[in-house]
Amino acid sequence: MATENLVYERPEGFTDTPTHYCPGCTHGVAHRLVAEVLEEMGIIDKTIGVAPVGCAVFAYNYFDTDFVEAPHGRAPAMATGVKRVMPDRIVFTYQGDGDLASIGMGEIVHAAARGENITVIFINNANFGMTGGQMAPTTLPGMKTSSSVNGRDVETQGYPIKVSEMLSTLDGVGYCVRRSLHDPKNIRLAKKAIRMAFEVQARGLGFSVVELLSTCPTNWGMTPVNSLKFVEEHMMPAYPLGDFKVSDAIKQIKI
Amino acid sequence: MPKELWKGNEAIAEAAVRAGLEAYFGYPITPQTEVLEYLSRRMPELGRAFVQAESELGAINMVYGAACTGVRVMSSSSSPGMSLMMEGVSYIAGTEVPAVLVNVMRGGPGLGNIAPAQADYNQAVHGGGHGDYRSIVLAPASVQEAIDLMGLSFELAEKYRSICMLILDGCVGQMMEPAQMPEMKPIQRANWDWATDGKMGKRERRILSSIYLDPIEEEKMNLRVLNRWRTIQSNEVRYKEYFIDDAEFVIIGFGTAGRVALSAVREARAEGIKVGLLRPITVSPFPIEVIEQLAGRVDAFLVTEMNSGQMLEDVRLAVKGRVPVEFYGRMGGVVPFPDEILNEIHRMAKSKLSLDANPRDAWLERMAHA
Numbered sequence: 001m002a003t004e005n006l007v008y009e010r011p012e013g014f015t016d017t018p019t020h021y022c023p024g025c026t027h028g029v030a031h032r033l034v035a036e037v038l039e040e041m042g043i044i045d046k047t048i049g050v051a052p053v054g055c056a057v058f059a060y061n062y063f064d065t066d067f068v069e070a071p072h073g074r075a076p077a078m079a080t081g082v083k084r085v086m087p088d089r090i091v092f093t094y095q096g097d098g099d100l101a102s103i104g105m106g107e108i109v110h111a112a113a114r115g116e117n118i119t120v121i122f123i124n125n126a127n128f129g130m131t132g133g134q135m136a137p138t139t140l141p142g143m144k145t146s147s148s149v150n151g152r153d154v155e156t157q158g159y160p161i162k163v164s165e166m167l168s169t170l171d172g173v174g175y176c177v178r179r180s181l182h183d184p185k186n187i188r189l190a191k192k193a194i195r196m197a198f199e200v201q202a203r204g205l206g207f208s209v210v211e212l213l214s215t216c217p218t219n220w221g222m223t224p225v226n227s228l229k230f231v232e233e234h235m236m237p238a239y240p241l242g243d244f245k246v247s248d249a250i251k252q253i254k255i
Numbered sequence: 256m257p258k259e260l261w262k263g264n265e266a267i268a269e270a271a272v273r274a275g276l277e278a279y280f281g282y283p284i285t286p287q288t289e290v291l292e293y294l295s296r297r298m299p300e301l302g303r304a305f306v307q308a309e310s311e312l313g314a315i316n317m318v319y320g321a322a323c324t325g326v327r328v329m330s331s332s333s334s335p336g337m338s339l340m341m342e343g344v345s346y347i348a349g350t351e352v353p354a355v356l357v358n359v360m361r362g363g364p365g366l367g368n369i370a371p372a373q374a375d376y377n378q379a380v381h382g383g384g385h386g387d388y389r390s391i392v393l394a395p396a397s398v399q400e401a402i403d404l405m406g407l408s409f410e411l412a413e414k415y416r417s418i419c420m421l422i423l424d425g426c427v428g429q430m431m432e433p434a435q436m437p438e439m440k441p442i443q444r445a446n447w448d449w450a451t452d453g454k455m456g457k458r459e460r461r462i463l464s465s466i467y468l469d470p471i472e473e474e475k476m477n478l479r480v481l482n483r484w485r486t487i488q489s490n491e492v493r494y495k496e497y498f499i500d501d502a503e504f505v506i507i508g509f510g511t512a513g514r515v516a517l518s519a520v521r522e523a524r525a526e527g528i529k530v531g532l533l534r535p536i537t538v539s540p541f542p543i544e545v546i547e548q549l550a551g552r553v554d555a556f557l558v559t560e561m562n563s564g565q566m567l568e569d570v571r572l573a574v575k576g577r578v579p580v581e582f583y584g585r586m587g588g589v590v591p592f593p594d595e596i597l598n599e600i601h602r603m604a605k606s607k608l609s610l611d612a613n614p615r616d617a618w619l620e621r622m623a624h625a
Contacts, residue, residue, distance in 0.1 A: 015460075046453045050320070051464075060462045066451040068323045069464035071346050074316035077308065081320025081328070082451075084304035085278045089453045107316070110309035 013038035015064045024217040024224025026181040027055060030123060031062050033191045034094070037198055038065065047090040048082050050075040052104075054096040055129040073104020076111035079118045090201055092119040097138040098128040101161050105137075108167070112207045115172030119197045120209040122163060125216040126235060133219025137161040140238050145219070160238060164211045168244035174206030176245040180213040182231040186241075195255055205249050213239055258433040263398045263423060264289035266434055267331075267357060270405035272297055273439045277326040278304035280317035282336060285369040286425040287359035290331040303442075311336040315343030322352040323463045325450030327409050327442075331357035333425075334375050335366060337383070344418060345384025349465025351480065352449075353412035355405075357421045359428035362588030370588025371425035373510060376565040379422050380539040387477050389484050390418040391491065392539035394509040398432040404536070406437055411491060413445070415483055422538070424561060426511040426590060484540075493536040494545060498524055502531030504603055505549055507570055508559040509535045511590060516559050519596035528604050538566065546573035555579040555608050557599055562586060564615045571614075579608035582618045 010016070013035030021027045038044045047065040051057055053072035060067030070078040075093035083091040100108050100122050111118065127145050128134040134147035138160050142151040168176040175197055179190035190212055197208035213235050215227035222230060261269070268290045271279070279298055281291040291307065298305035304321070308314035314330045321328040332340060337358045347354050360375045362368040379392045391411050395401035401423060408419040451461045467473035497517055499505065508516040513534035523530045533549070535542050549556075555578050558567045564582045574580050583599045585591045609617075 044454070045456050048324075048451055048453055057466065060464065064460055066453055066460050067462045067464075068320065068451050069350075069462070069466055070319070071316060071342055074312065074319075074343070077313040077316035078320035078323075080306060080313075081278065081280065081317035081322070082324055083320075084306060084317070085321045085324050085326045085328070086452060106309055107313055110313060114306070 011035040011039045013044050013064055014062055017061045019062075020058055021055065022218040024215060024227055025055075026212070026214040027123065029181050029187060030121060030212050030214065031059065033187070033194050034092070034121060035063060036191065037195045038063070040195070041198055041202065043090045043198070043202070046088070047092065048086065050079045050082070050091065050093040052093065052095040052099040053130070054099045056094050056096055056123065057130065059094045073099050073102070074107050075099065075104065076107040076116070076118070076120065080111055080114070080116050083116060083118050087117070090119070090198065092121060092198070094121045094123070096123045096129065097125065097136045101137040101163050109170070112167045112209070113170045113172045115174070115206045117201055117204055117206060119201045121194065122209055122211045123214045124163070124211055124239065125214040127216055127219050129216050129219055133216065138163070140234060162239065164209070164244045167209060172207050173209070173245050174247045175200045175208040175250050177243045178211040178213070178239060178241050180231055180236060180241055182213065182215070182228040192255070196250070196253065199253050199255055200250055203253070205247065256435050256438065258435050260431055261398050261402070261434045262289060262431045263401055263428045264359065265293045266398050267401050267405045267421065268293040268297065269436060270402040271329055271355070272301065273437050274406040274409045275327045275440050275442045276303065276329060277442055278321045278328040279330065280306050280308050280314040280321070280328070281330050282308050282311050282314050282332065284333045284336040286361055286428050287331050287333040287336075287357070290357065311339035312342065315340040318354050319343050319347050319350070319352070322347060322354040323350070323450065324452045325445060325447040327355070329355040329357065331359065333359045334361050334363045337375060337378065341378070341384040344390070345386050345388065346465050348384065348388035348390070348418055348480070349386060350463050351416045352463065353416050353419075355408045355412050355419050355421075357423065360422060360424050362586075368588045369425065371511060371561065371590055372586070372588050373422070373424050373512060373561040374565070374586065375422060376538065376560070376562060379420050380541070380569075388480055390420050390539060391415070391487060391537065392420045392422055393536060394422050394538045395427055395536070396510050396514040396534060398427065398430060399434040400536070401427055402434055402436060415487055416449070417483070417487070422510070424511045488540040491537060492540050492542045492544070494542040495534045495536060497532040497534070499531040499533065499549070501529055503529040503554045504557065504600065505531050505533055505553050506557045506559060506596070507533045507535070507546070507566070509538050509566065512559050512561050515591050515593055516596050518593035519600060522593065522597050523600045528600060530600050535566075541569045541573070543573045546570060550574045550577045553578060555581060555603055557581045557583060557603060558614070559591065559596055560584045561590065564618070567614060576610060579610050579612070580614050581608065582614035584618065
């Protein structure tokens with residue numbers, strides 16, 4: 001009799017819900033990494049998620065945790081409200097770049113500056129996905145989007161915002177890193193960072209944020225494989241991977 | 256509890272604390288700031304949550320988050336700040352979670368000024384945020400009433416999973432008056448069957464959201480909220496009557512405008528004019544029924560407000576053209592003197608009033624000739 005060797009299954013942090021994300025989009029990978037970390041840390045039961053407005057508006061469908069759905073950009077404020085009255089719960093936001101870096105810039109900066117003990121998963125795919133691929137603050141110079149049809153002209157449309165670099169200057173931030181989801185090695189590194197971010201919160205060591213370079217094949221007009229290449233060849237040079245802030249206390253954490 | 260001298264803004268802050276307020280999120284704006292300042296000291300000393308937010312947008316969304324966990328939470332602001340909060344107000348209404356808000360109204364629109372006004376009546380009563388929802392809106396006329404309504408507002412918000420908003424004009428917020436505080440209530444977290452406070456091994460996950468992608472489902476939500484509102488209309492109308500029984504004329508005014516009108520009514524009564532006052536305490540739900548009944552037996556109404564006649568339209572809907580409705584208002588942060596209202600009472604008592612005249616046009620005409 002053949003023995004079955006189970007090598008891959010749905011993490012407990014997930015519900016049994018078919019994905020609504022486009023083929024080749026890395027939201028699914030990011031979701032899975034978060035779900036695995038919640039399971040491995042045994043914190044599914046006490047986690048409350050805060051969903052954004054954008055493609056991940058339906059994030060609450062996938063995680064087997066309590067969830068609230070914030071107005072566009074306000075997830076860090078909403079998470080602040082949850083965490084301040086439920087300090088023993090684990091509270092995380094999951095936000096895209098339109099949500100976090102455009103309309104929600106005030107909320108993310110001040111939540112970080114206050115050192116809110118929450119975790120932020122920040123998906124940077126260089127455009128507004130949900131509304132059909134418009135220019136985001138993170139859109140690369142020259143990059144064509146549905147609202148920068150000739151390519152982002154920095155003379156009139158400004159320059160990309162490097163969110164992690166900026167947030168890392170704030171004293172309230174404990175852990176601030178950028179990772180990428182474009183290949184298996186980087187996905188493993190991203191998971192480690194997500195684990196660390198939640199460990200930071202579990203230990204009360206301040207604000208933690210993981211920026212994830214992600215793909216948007218549908219709005220970029222590329223195949224999934226070419227999208228992954230685009231991340232490596234074009235996004236990584238503009239948004240270098242790295243640890244921008246890891247406080248001394250956090251450096252002691254072994255996972 | 257003995258009476259003490261309380262400033263309105265500090266009084267509502269302490270009253271909220273005693274009603275079991277677990278979290279306050281706010282932003283400085285005159286003439287409301289003392290609420291924030293008072294709670295910045297009071298909440299931490301009780302081990303409760305206080306955050307001075309980065310903006311009113313931040314504050315209302317912190318309220319939203321805390322409200323989803325089922326605790327007693329509030330924010331306070333003044334007119335321009337309330338406008339900024341309206342996004343979150345709509346989301347809170349759409350998510351059907353209880354939250355308490357205080358608007359210490361100032362002159363407007365725009366930046367306006369910091370003097371007392373009632374110009375946000377329409378924003379509070381007839382909308383404000385986008386979408387189909389209504390808020391419970393209470394309008395105190397004294398520091399004592401503000402204290403009493405603060406406690407009530409948490410109960411109403413929770414009972415109906417609704418927003419309950421206190422609208423005070425800057426007068427009530429800034430004025431000091433002798434008032435009695437309620438006893439301190441211990442914080443008791445209710446075990447709501449909707450709150451997203453973590454599964455904690457006891458139940459299935461919960462989601463709180465204001466999104467209903469299927470129009471049929473959104474309509475069901477709209478109907479649920481509407482039916483709840485109809486229950487609120489049946490159960491929660493509150494108002495105060497003064498000298499109503501034999502009144503030939505009835506003044507209708509809320510908050511400070513109602514209180515100023517009461518002084519005028521007392522003077523007119525001393526002169527033998529049969530005038531009474533109806534002061535709505537819930538401006539939403541609006542006391543339609545009592546006004547309908549009065550319309551069947553009084554000669555005329557006078558609506559007085561510190562705006563250009565916003566509640567006036569609700570009164571006219573209730574009166575249905577059966578008797579004349581007159582209007583007298585001051586705007587821009589100007590508080591009327593009792594004599595101004597008394598002049599209106601004299602005018603109404605001695606002239607023949609028209610059913611057809613537009614009360615706002617007639618008022619502007621009189622103002623132009625004053």
